[in-house]
Amino acid sequence: MDEKRWKVGELAAQSGLTVxxxxxxxxxxxxxxxxxxxxxxxxxxEEEVRRLYRIVALRGLGLSLEEVGAALDDGDLRALVRRxxxxxxxxxxxxxxxRRRLVRLLESDDSSDLxxxxxxxxxxxxxxxPEQQARLAERRELLxxxxxxxxxxxxxxxxxxVEREYEAGTSPSDPRVQELASRWQALIEQFTGxxxxxxxxxxxxxxxxxxxxxxxxxxxxELVDYVGRALAARQARERP
Numbered sequence: 001m002d003e004k005r006w007k008v009g010e011l012a013a014q015s016g017l018t019v020x021x022x023x024x025x026x027x028x029x030x031x032x033x034x035x036x037x038x039x040x041x042x043x044x045x046e047e048e049v050r051r052l053y054r055i056v057a058l059r060g061l062g063l064s065l066e067e068v069g070a071a072l073d074d075g076d077l078r079a080l081v082r083r084x085x086x087x088x089x090x091x092x093x094x095x096x097x098x099r100r101r102l103v104r105l106l107e108s109d110d111s112s113d114l115x116x117x118x119x120x121x122x123x124x125x126x127x128x129x130p131e132q133q134a135r136l137a138e139r140r141e142l143l144x145x146x147x148x149x150x151x152x153x154x155x156x157x158x159x160x161x162v163e164r165e166y167e168a169g170t171s172p173s174d175p176r177v178q179e180l181a182s183r184w185q186a187l188i189e190q191f192t193g194x195x196x197x198x199x200x201x202x203x204x205x206x207x208x209x210x211x212x213x214x215x216x217x218x219x220x221x222e223l224v225d226y227v228g229r230a231l232a233a234r235q236a237r238e239r240p
Contacts, residue, residue, distance in 0.1 A: 005043040008033070015052060030069050031055060062088070090134050098137070123214070127205040132198050139193055151190065155218065158183055162223055172230035173237075181230035 012019045025031040031051055033042035058068040071077045162180050170177055192198040206214045211224040
């Protein structure tokens with residue numbers, strides 16, 4: 001007896017997926033039809049239908065399409081599930097930290113400060129990956145409230161000093177400006193923890209949003225450029 005064949009529209013209706021999803025999975029090689037009709041319609045057999053429901057089940061675990069394909073083709077589902085559990089644990093830790101931050105925000109009496117903080121959090125989510133956000137949250141936890149306030153004071157003092165030199169027309173290659181640029185770089189290193197990915201995300205945010213918006217009005221664009229020229233001058237001097 002001939003094996004039953006299903007058209008893509010029939011499987012879409014039965015599974016609750018869209019025809020476009022089937023086309024996309026076919027392009028990825030995740031679920032391909034067993035044959036096509038002379039008119040070009042995709043037809044799926046019993047093995048493809050079984051594979052379809054395995055894909056749906058694995059997607060329900062939160063696996064990416066790439067991970068689903070690896071699990072179906074290689075059969076190493078246990079390793080993928082362990083990695084998914086680890087990712088969920090990290091996300092839960094991040095969400096717990098976020099909840100604590102939101103509670104602290106609600107306890108604040110300054111509604112304008114609350115709005116600005118929420119806006120900054122939303123901006124951060126656009127540029128930092130969940131893993132990077134979790135690492136930044138861990139660093140904030142380690143610093144504690146007093147450590148964070150001290151870092152804010154350090155930045156405010158440094159920005160004021162840089163602005164004075166900039167307004168005075170001091171050359172970026174001047175030793176005083178070079179020392180300020182080194183402190184600037186050190187504070188960025190303190191924020192990123194030396195993580196190149198976080199550093200890259202931070203730089204992208206400043207490029208896309210502009211220094212003033214990204215820093216919540218603390219830093220003017222011309223000061224960022226001034227410090228950048230000072231660092232470039234120092235690197236040129238140190239270059240053999």
